Amino acid sequence: MNPTIVNPNITEAEWEVMRVVWANVQVTSKEVISILEAKMNWKQATTKTLLGRLVEKGALSTEQEGKKFIYSAAIPEQETVRHYTSDLFSRICNKNVGHVIGDMIKERTLSFDDIQYLEELLEKKKETAVLEVHCQCMPGQCECNAHHNHADRRIENGE
Secondary structure: OOOOOOOOOOOHHHHHHHHHHHHHOEEEHHHHHHHHHHHHOOOHHHHHHHHHHHHHHOOEEEEEEOOEEEEEEOOOHHHHHHHHHHHHHHOOOHHHHHHHHHHHHHHOOOOHHHHHHHHHHHHHHHHHOOOOOOOOOOOOOOOOOOOOOHHHHHHHOOO
């Protein structure tokens, strides 16, 4: 896998294909088609189209073995997931990050090991915690109290 490849913009459908490839390291198109036909009820043509797009985007590499194509991930799963979570958090107000993480935890089934890991992580995070997370949004971009509403700005401007 080449870590210099920039994470491509992967659609929800393409994520399904990538998950199959990541789980199997090397996989034939026939295997991907079989798995996604069972899970997603997709036709062979749909999966082949998605495989082709992912190769074009640089997310998958392919080599031909006789008549079959072998696919492998050109981007690591953990790095790709980290990229997408970072992108998600860049889209929300910094003051909401803790609540979003909390909502994510509430909505998922976790093992006792997962919970222990999170507890240990939070305990370590306390060492660098701040009293208040500062908003980095532009005025009018979020609802936090760090920004004045439109009426307050008009008053300040003497309107």
